[in-house]
Amino acid sequence: MNNIKKSRPLYFVIKEDIKEKILSGQYKSGDVLPTESSLCEEYKSSRVTIRRAINELIQENVLERGFGMTARVKSTPVPRSLNHLGGLHEELTQAGIMCFSYILNSEIVKADNLLAQKLSxxxxxxxYMIERLRYANSNPLCYQKIYLPVALCPDLDVKKLAKVSLYETIEKDYGLKISYAKQTIHACMANYRIAALLELNDLTCMLKVNRTTYLDTNECIEYSDSYYVSDRYELSMTLNR
Incomplete structure (x- = not known):
């Protein structure tokens, strides 16, 4: 930290120095800041002073609170259009945003009453039950749980879905045509597991997107629940009258 002005409170000087590091690119969008103890050592200050600087940057929407006591540089919201049916991977790729997934779990399960009803x-x-984390420009964006009928997608290569669009796989690998989807969106609070996976505070508000996707034969191909970090995700639509 350079040129500390004694006339200014130390927390303010620290706050401005962190801002400068963000503007210079030393800290990038989505980066997690060093721990409190590391910042105390760097700035030769107390935890109380560091916390005040961090809290003010959070209030100014420069930083956001992560899981536990961590803080990260505020991410730029990822744009998503509601004007057409598409997968997250293909939409973000078209927007020039790097998108990839981390497969948490995949297994073949039996449909219970609810899933049988949803998937007809x-x-x-x-x-197939697939759990995955979705990333946009290396920042965690979404936790997703997907169910797909094995009969429609036999021998599905789940590992491939870490880098390839699910919808593209369904259409290109199996010769199926996705036609339409029914979708609901509502706000909810992150539970402890999802918050930890997405590196969030467990009191974070999320957008839960429930989608049921159909083929041109009216067969149901997908039932999914997706939990998006609300302030990293921006929905837009065009309304005609």
Whole structure:
């Protein structure tokens, strides 16, 4: 830290120095700041002073609170259009945003009463259950749980979905045509597990997107719940009258 002005409170000088590091690119969008103890050592200050500087930067929307006591540089919201049906991977790629997924879990499960109803299947039909984290420009954006009928996508290469669009895989690898989807969006609070996976405070508000996707044959191909970090995700639409 250079040129500390004694006339200014130390917390203010620290706050301005962190801002300068963000503007210079030393700290990038989504980066997690060093720990409190590391910042105390760097600035030769107390935890109380560091916390005040961090809290003011959070209030100014420069930083955001992460999981536990961590703080990260505020991410630029990821744009998403509601004007057409598309997968997150293909939409972000078209917008020039790097998108990839981390597969948390995948297994074949039996459809219970709820899933059988949602997917228009029989109870105990085989389903792929896939849990994954979605990233935009290396920043965690979304936790997703997906169910797909095994009968429509036999021998699905789940690992491939870490880098490739699910919808593209369905259409290109299986010759199926995705036609439409029914979707609901509502606000909810992150539970502890999702907050930890997305590196959030467990009191963070999220957008829960529930989607049921259909083929041109009216067969249901996907039932999913997606939890988006609300302030990293921006929805837009065009309304005609």
């Amino acid at each position: 299947l029989s109870v105990d039909d085989d389903l």
